[in-house]
Amino acid sequence: MPAAFEVNHMYAAQMKNITKTFGNLVANDDINFELKQGEIHALLGENGAGKTTLMRILYGLYRADAGAIYINEKPVQINSPRDAIDHGVGMVTQHFTLVPPLNVAENVVLGALKSIIIKPKEIEQKVAAASAKFGIPVKPKALVRHLSVGERQRVEILKALFRDARVLIMDEPTAVLVPQEVEALFKSLRELVAKGLSVIFISHKLNEVMTICDRITVLRGGKMAGTVDRIATSEKDLAKMMVGRETFGVKRQDIKTSGNPVLTIDRLNLVDEQGINRLKDITLELRRGEILSLAGVSGNGQAELVKILTGLKKPTSGQVILNACDITGACPAAITIAGMGRTPEDRHSGVVGELTVEENLALESLEDYLKRGVLDRKGIRENARRLIDEYNIKAFPGDKVRTLSGGNMQKVVMARSLSRKPCCVLAAQPTRGLDVGATEYVRGKLLEESERGAGVLLVSEDLEEVLELSDRIAVIYEGRIMGIIPAEEATEEKLGLMMAGVKDQDGEKVS
Amino acid sequence: MSKLRLEKAPAPAWVRPIIPLLAILVTFIITLVFIVWVKANPLHTYYYFLIAPFTSTVTLIELLVKATPLFLTGAAVAFAFRAGYYNIGAEGQLTAGAIIGAWLGVALEGSSAWVALPAMIVGGFLGGVAWALIPALLRVKLKVDEVVTTLLMNSVIVFLVSYLLNGPWRDPISMWPQSPDIAESAKFITLLPRSRLHFGFILGIITILVIWFIISRTAFGLKMRAAGSSAEAARFAGVDVEKTILFTALASGGIAGLAGVGEVAGIHFHLIQGLSSNLGYTGIIVATLGSLNPFGVGIAALFIGLIDTGSLTVSRALGVPVYLGQVVQAALLLVTLGMFLLANYRLKREG
Numbered sequence: 001m002p003a004a005f006e007v008n009h010m011y012a013a014q015m016k017n018i019t020k021t022f023g024n025l026v027a028n029d030d031i032n033f034e035l036k037q038g039e040i041h042a043l044l045g046e047n048g049a050g051k052t053t054l055m056r057i058l059y060g061l062y063r064a065d066a067g068a069i070y071i072n073e074k075p076v077q078i079n080s081p082r083d084a085i086d087h088g089v090g091m092v093t094q095h096f097t098l099v100p101p102l103n104v105a106e107n108v109v110l111g112a113l114k115s116i117i118i119k120p121k122e123i124e125q126k127v128a129a130a131s132a133k134f135g136i137p138v139k140p141k142a143l144v145r146h147l148s149v150g151e152r153q154r155v156e157i158l159k160a161l162f163r164d165a166r167v168l169i170m171d172e173p174t175a176v177l178v179p180q181e182v183e184a185l186f187k188s189l190r191e192l193v194a195k196g197l198s199v200i201f202i203s204h205k206l207n208e209v210m211t212i213c214d215r216i217t218v219l220r221g222g223k224m225a226g227t228v229d230r231i232a233t234s235e236k237d238l239a240k241m242m243v244g245r246e247t248f249g250v251k252r253q254d255i256k257t258s259g260n261p262v263l264t265i266d267r268l269n270l271v272d273e274q275g276i277n278r279l280k281d282i283t284l285e286l287r288r289g290e291i292l293s294l295a296g297v298s299g300n301g302q303a304e305l306v307k308i309l310t311g312l313k314k315p316t317s318g319q320v321i322l323n324a325c326d327i328t329g330a331c332p333a334a335i336t337i338a339g340m341g342r343t344p345e346d347r348h349s350g351v352v353g354e355l356t357v358e359e360n361l362a363l364e365s366l367e368d369y370l371k372r373g374v375l376d377r378k379g380i381r382e383n384a385r386r387l388i389d390e391y392n393i394k395a396f397p398g399d400k401v402r403t404l405s406g407g408n409m410q411k412v413v414m415a416r417s418l419s420r421k422p423c424c425v426l427a428a429q430p431t432r433g434l435d436v437g438a439t440e441y442v443r444g445k446l447l448e449e450s451e452r453g454a455g456v457l458l459v460s461e462d463l464e465e466v467l468e469l470s471d472r473i474a475v476i477y478e479g480r481i482m483g484i485i486p487a488e489e490a491t492e493e494k495l496g497l498m499m500a501g502v503k504d505q506d507g508e509k510v511s
Numbered sequence: 512m513s514k515l516r517l518e519k520a521p522a523p524a525w526v527r528p529i530i531p532l533l534a535i536l537v538t539f540i541i542t543l544v545f546i547v548w549v550k551a552n553p554l555h556t557y558y559y560f561l562i563a564p565f566t567s568t569v570t571l572i573e574l575l576v577k578a579t580p581l582f583l584t585g586a587a588v589a590f591a592f593r594a595g596y597y598n599i600g601a602e603g604q605l606t607a608g609a610i611i612g613a614w615l616g617v618a619l620e621g622s623s624a625w626v627a628l629p630a631m632i633v634g635g636f637l638g639g640v641a642w643a644l645i646p647a648l649l650r651v652k653l654k655v656d657e658v659v660t661t662l663l664m665n666s667v668i669v670f671l672v673s674y675l676l677n678g679p680w681r682d683p684i685s686m687w688p689q690s691p692d693i694a695e696s697a698k699f700i701t702l703l704p705r706s707r708l709h710f711g712f713i714l715g716i717i718t719i720l721v722i723w724f725i726i727s728r729t730a731f732g733l734k735m736r737a738a739g740s741s742a743e744a745a746r747f748a749g750v751d752v753e754k755t756i757l758f759t760a761l762a763s764g765g766i767a768g769l770a771g772v773g774e775v776a777g778i779h780f781h782l783i784q785g786l787s788s789n790l791g792y793t794g795i796i797v798a799t800l801g802s803l804n805p806f807g808v809g810i811a812a813l814f815i816g817l818i819d820t821g822s823l824t825v826s827r828a829l830g831v832p833v834y835l836g837q838v839v840q841a842a843l844l845l846v847t848l849g850m851f852l853l854a855n856y857r858l859k860r861e862g
Contacts, residue, residue, distance in 0.1 A: 331749070336749050342747070349741070349743040349744050349747055352736075352737045352744045352745060354741070355740065359737075362733075366733065369730070374728055375728050375729055375732075
């Protein structure tokens with residue numbers, strides 16, 4: 001057996017002048033990325049910065065429009081994951097690709113065996129040997145469905161190494177892990193790198209990157225923001241590179257923070273099925289006429305909080321009061337009636353694509369469109385005409401919603417919930433993936449809502465948006481509120497640090 | 512080097528309605544092989560399949576008789592599928608309706624038709640509901656896949672029927688494994704003299720109109736379509752998805768149960784083993800061929816009725832096996848499903 005990994009080139013992988021577009025969206029714009037032999041290299045950036053796209057190109061899942069890939073300083077063509085594996089590139093994705101009913105050994109060798117007949121003993125020995133060689137402890141005979149997330153990830157890593165990977169891409173590997181598992185993962189990675197493996201570590205968490213990586217390449221909006229050495233940078237600098245802008249859009253002028261509370265979230269906790277504490281003592285108060293933003297890097301508990309507030313999940317403990325009415329654990333319909341206007345994080349889960357625009361617009365308040373038990377189709381159509389006009393939706397009432405653009409879909413969702421004049425508006429990532437015009441429209445609408453007197457809770461990871469719209473800003477990190485600051489005191493830098501888990505003012509780290 | 516690749520791209524909306532017609536055409540091209548195999552003249556065969564049944568009143572009526580239970584089983588399946596509940600159990604639910612029909616038909620001896628007929632209809636519906644209940648609850652409460660459970664329930668009822676016919680219900684006079692004949696007043700009236708076309712035909716038409724009305728004109732129908740095409744979005748908009756699916760699943764079972772009553776009260780007048788002869792499964796073909804649209808179901812049921820009648824005519828006229836009709840039906844289902852699936856994709860050449 002060869003000594004773990006061969007080391008005889010300066011660069012394990014290079015990606016030169018990579019450009020990739022999806023329709024009008026430039027996901028990667030002339031990116032240069034170089035991975036040295038035996039280093040852990042972070043690929044850092046906000047969601048949508050193009051990290052995953054770049055790595056999918058390296059792994060053969062996408063093909064670049066322009067640019068070249070070099071492995072061991074030789075130009076190569078990578079057209080499929082098969083090619084990537086043949087060139088020694090392995091990838092561990094966020095969503096594992098293991099087969100739960102099979103055991104660990106079977107999963108590891110799956111697709112890598114040349115023989116037709118499988119001898120269980122033999123493959124178990126092989127996998128145990130590989131486990132020892134790479135220092136990744138796995139139980140070859142255990143069924144994958146009995147394993148924890150951390151153990152499954154180890155199997156994924158071993159699977160890649162078993163296929164002779166010399167470059168390992170890890171797409172946000174810590175997103176699914178609990179802190180102890182993160183520790184174990186970092187330990188294994190360090191050992192593997194010492195043996196000559198090269199690792200690309202995709203992340204948007206500054207602290208992790210500073211802990212584990214040797215060099216860091218930052219992407220911003222599909223472009224290179226730069227590559228830096230860990231020792232020559234700081235979390236602060238990285239946050240600046242990640243966010244990038246020196247100047248911001250116009251902030252709102254009339255900041256109001258008084259008014260009666262419309263939504264009170266009191267010590268909300270959520271422990272999920274895997275026993276992970278997703279929300280820790282979340283306490284927030286949203287007042288009439290204000291826009292309160294919940295900023296944070298996605299995956300820090302926002303999605304769970306939104307699900308609880310929209311009635312799609314029940315909290316483990318804590319209370320949610322809307323308009324003096326306890327809505328903790330109530331169903332979505334009851335929460336709507338209590339006065340919540342909601343736009344979901346993923347707009348495709350807010351509209352039914354196979355139904356028409358008019359049907360979607362009426363779906364939340366069908367009881368208003370009944371005439372002796374029969375749907376009042378005229379009323380539904382009139383309602384649709386009015387809302388299409390008012391919200392400037394580019395569609396006909398009878399169009400199927402799935403044929404609409406993202407912006408128009410979002411307008412349908414907003415028109416439906418806002419037309420009920422809710423006293424509390426919950427907008428979760430309302431402009432993600434929208435073009436400039438639609439984004440502006442949505443933001444204007446949220447301002448209008450607050451002027452009408454509604455309390456607006458804006459969940460967003462777009463700092464520009466947060467700074468432009470908010471009266472107050474709360475930052476969430478690992479399920480905990482890091483602090484709430486008035487908008488006039490907020491800067492991107494300050495927020496960026498809080499979003500990365502660094503406490504306000506004193507700069508103290510929270511573990 | 513150029514490679515062909517499937518790419519996801521839905522076909523334009525106007526394509527979908529013509530898919531069943533294209534499927535029929537493709538099916539006939541495929542079944543050509545079998546027709547040639549049994550040494551029949553393809554043109555003659557197609558003539559007897561498609562045209563001959565229209566040339567005599569007897570076969571024309573027979574076509575409607577064959578279509579009658581299919582209106583109901585097709586409607587049952589289409590109704591459930593629209594809500595995203597894949598009820599494969601119409602076969603068993605139909606049989607449950609038939610059992611209740613056979614029991615009530617005897618128990619109502621002596622009562623007038625005004626009492627007996629509504630009782631038969633309601634009873635048959637409830638029989639189907641009862642047989643649909645367990646899979647529906649398992650799906651809604653425990654997320655057990657209804658495709659498996661409804662299918663298995665079909666086998667269970669075969670044994671229940673067998674027990675009844677060989678035990679308590681065995682005809683005391685003939686000792687055949689069949690239940691006693693039902694009372695005259697409980698029999699469905701015939702629509703045309705000296706024919707087997709019974710009241711079930713009208714019941715089928717009414718059912719199709721009713722489910723069309725529910726699906727497209729009521730709040731429940733809209734909720735059910737929302738739940739069927741995107742449960743997540745429906746839940747977000749405040750639809751009680753579980754309740755909606757439960758009601759739909761039970762109603763679907765009830766409609767299939769009506770088909771069972773029709774077979775007992777209009778055709779056989781007693782319960783026999785294998786009474787359904789796959790009417791429930793054929794309902795899946797009918798629903799799919801009809802694009803899950805109630806009126807489409809009506810047309811598809813008539814078309815399958817035509818093929819059924821035609822296959823008898825073909826075998827009588829040309830001496831080919833009756834089973835040719837079943838081959839045509841099965842091929843038709845596969846081709847239709849395949850074409851619906853492929854309508855979401857486009858072949859792209861890359862290189």
